[in-house]
Amino acid sequence: MAVRIDEDACIGCGVCEGLYPDLFRMEDDGKAHVTGLTDYDSTLAHEAAEQCPTEAIIEE
């Protein structure tokens, strides 16, 4: 399982970073990016995807 951000959909609200900062990080472009964390907690990642207001977090 991998997680990615649909940058066109991301509105930069910061919810994902607030929930799981080791996996999601806001960058200078005002969008969230996935860090290089490999052994991430998929339950927490899923929670972030659920809470993202624009469904920009894609689990695949």
Ligand code: SF4
């Ligand atoms: S929660 Fe969604 S919209 Fe908000 S910063 Fe994260 S990916 Fe972007």
